[in-house]
Amino acid sequence: MKPILSIIIPCYNSEKTLKGTLNSILEQNFDDWEAIIVNDGSIDTTENIALNFVKKDDRFKYYTKQNEGLGKTRNYGIGRAKGKYILPLDSDNQLKENFAQDAIDVFEKDHEIGVVYGDAEYFGEKTGPWEVDDFKLEKILVQNYIDACAIYKKKIWEEVGGYDENMPYQGHEDWDFWIALGTINVKFHHLNKTTFKYFVSKHSMIRSFTDIMDKLNDDYIFKKYNKLYQKNYKLHYSMYKKKERVFCENLKSEKFVIDLFCSTFFGFSIFGLYKVKK
Structure with a gap:
């Protein structure tokens, strides 16, 4: 029987945080899931940690491939997903126990909703709440304020062609994805509660971005959606x-x-x- 929710976990040298991420999946109060771990060419002990979870629970699936970056790795995992709903989960973040069940309840009550997301809680080098706004296309065009850790229908991922794999630098695929969904009038639902824990580290990918890298990605998105802008x-x-x-x-x-x-x-x-x- 197919699971209703597919959780996609791209990994690259994630040995320090992956165990906490995968444990947070097990600690949910929702059981109808599969977790697809995609090792994007790691050279540390990421594979050993992932395989230990596969042995522990057969709902965990493991794939390994050459390093290609976040966008391609997410698409790789989602392409193999069997669930009706998709939850991208970075390998250093952690789910709150009620997120999946709360989101599925929303989808079942309103079939027009395509995306369910919530607020976050910082941990690591920064602590405290991260409260976000309701989705507004005109606002998301200016700057991304919704993390990739949201639950959405797989069919809308298919409709927009997945995450963009051609951006100059990996790291803003989720921003582009939300804009793409906005262009086809997907309905977003904001849960006014904390749905996941967001890991803050000076070594994270987004912290490595320079002003030039940011500008090149901005220019790419502005040109891609120039008529909308x-x-x-x-x-x-x-x-x-x-x-x-x-x-x-x-x-x-x-x-x-x-x-x-x-x-x-x-x-x-x-x-x-x-x-x-x-």
């Missing part, structure tokens, strides 16, 4: 001009006095806008 620019610009026209019309019909003042008491700056009656 132009459309949203025009939309925001037209909204700005409309507000400007309304404000000017108000100035013509009423007398406004703009009183700008600063108060240094208690270190606060206060600005006021006062309307004077006729």
Whole structure:
């Protein structure tokens, strides 16, 4: 019988964190899953750790291949997944015990929803909550704020062609993926709760990014979705001009006095806008 959820764990030299990641899968209060571990050419003891979990529980599946990067490795794992739903899980992050069950409940109640995601909790070199916003295409175009650790229907991954494997540098595939889903009007659902633990380390892949690498990836995404960026620019610009026209019309019909003042008491700056009656 096919599992309903496929958890995809790309690994590259993950010996320090992989055990905690895989244990978090076992500690869920949801059992109908398979976990696909993909070793992306590691040269440490990642394989030994993965195989120990395969021996412990046959819901763990293990694959190994040459090093090709995060996007190709995720696609490799998802291509072999049997589940209706996909959960990408980085090999240093950890699931909260209720995430899978909460997400499946949402999907079953509303069949129009394509993605379920939540907030995170930092651990490692940084601790504390990571609270994110509801999905808005115009906001995600500016900057990614939703981690890859979300649960979505496999069919929408197929519809957009999976994760982009051609970006200049690996690391922003999830950002591109969310934009791609936004272009086909996929419905996102934000769980207002912590769904996973996000590992923070100075040695993580994203920390190794330089300004030039960031810029090249940004340029790639901007060019790929240039019509969408132009459309949203025009939309925001037209909204700005409309507000400007309304404000000017108000100035013509009423007398406004703009009183700008600063108060240094208690270190606060206060600005006021006062309307004077006729």
